[in-house]
Amino acid sequence: MNEETNTNLNGKINYSSLRQIIFDYFKQTQGLELGSGSIDYLQNKLAHNSEPRPFFIINGEFGETRFDISKENIEKVFKSFLASKDCELTSNLEFGDHDTITFTYKSNHEIKNEMNKPENKVELDLTYDGKISYSSLRQIVFDHYKNTKGIELGSISIDYLQNKLTGQNSNQPFFIRKDEFGETRFDIPQEEIQEILKSYLASKGYELTDLNYDNRVEFKYKKVEKNEQEKAVGGVQMNESGEIIRDRKATSLQLESNAPHFEPPKNETLSDEQSKNILEQVKTEQKVEPIHVKDGELERMAREKRKFTILQRERAMNEAQKGKNRSAIMAGICILGAAVATYFNGQDVNQVLQHELNAIYSWKALGQYIQDLGPLTTLLSAGAAGFIAKYMKHSKKLKNAQHEFEDFNASLENTNVEELGGNEDAKSR
Secondary structure: OOOOOOOOEEEEEOHHHHHHHHHHHHHHHHOOOEEEOOHHHHHHHHHHOOOOOOOEEEEEOOEEEEEOOOHHHHHHHHHHHHHOOOEEEOOOOEEOOOOOEEEEEEEOOOHHHHHOOHHHOOOOOOOEEEEEOHHHHHHHHHHHHHHHHOOOEEEOOHHHHHHHHOOOOOOOOOEEEEEOOEEEEEOOOHHHHHHHHHHHHHHOOEEEEEEEEOOOEEEEEEEOOOOOOOEEEOOEEEOOOOOEEOOOOOOOOOOOOOOOOOOOOOOOOOOHHHHHHHHHHHHHHOOOOOOOOOHHHHHHHHHHHHHHHHHHHHHHHHHHHHHHHHHHHHHHHHHHHHHHHHHHOOOOHHHHHHHHHHHHHOHHHHHHHHHHHOHHHHHHHHHHHHHHHHHHHHHHHHHHHHHHHHHHHHHHHHHHHHHOOOHHHOOOO
């Protein structure tokens, strides 16, 4: 290859060597680490113009992407390889069936300059395939709300999110926000979730081009060139030149603010120091906590929450009191019935009392006592005992409910005292 001659020389390589030349080219020119499938797919494509599955593979941040490189671009890559050795390809590549690729070439020390022209370079404009789990998507949403709105979210079973996004008619609120008054469950619209994913990809220098919900979250994305990527600072869009971009429509994810707009001087080029100062000033002005719910609305929600809690506790006390009263009445009826049955049964009252005293100390005497009472009187006595037990149970419930209500009222009083300045100002209030 190093002979200085215009004579055409014959060359030969195999398909594995051609594949490695392609790998090295894209690693050196674009920093891409490529992989591939079986070498047979490349041979069938080039030798027989068949259309097998995509041969080349690249492992992106969100999964594997398979793609093809045209025969024309493969030949350009090989020309670049020869040019690196001061040689020029003088014929088309001949792709044979027996793992052999033949060609002719000649020495040319000026060929590098020719191959550096844009039309002779091969750029891979790839659309990557991405897949993430629904758990990962949920975490992206959590992080977005925490970083942009200062809100810590939770959630219920991940199946609800998948059913919602795949259109399986799940109306169960999935996301949870907890505060001092309890938890609130709510939904985030599918459109907003898409915008959150789009914003997440943009932060990594990618553009979302397609999105599909299946067993996993599947999407397509492209890399955004640095010279075209806009820098978002606190909701203000700026390009690499430091110019403010205002025509772009604000999404539901962008925060509203009253930040001033900074215009670069007309017909002047901003220095790096000026651009840096502008960006720093925008960052300073834009540190505003986003608020999506008005203060009055939050107060109203808090009052409704307290009212609901009070009603719940009052209902619990009322039900416990009713149960206590019912049990007392039924126990009294059963005791009265047992007494009447005993009287009409013709039993001596003194004898019944003696039986009762004996039953306290002897199981045998207790059995005889129950037998002497008869079935009706025994049933009524047992019923009275049961209702007395229920009476005690409802009494305990009532007492617990009253204590909870008192504790809740005390907590509200403490909260009001703290909000109004503490106990030391109580007299002035």
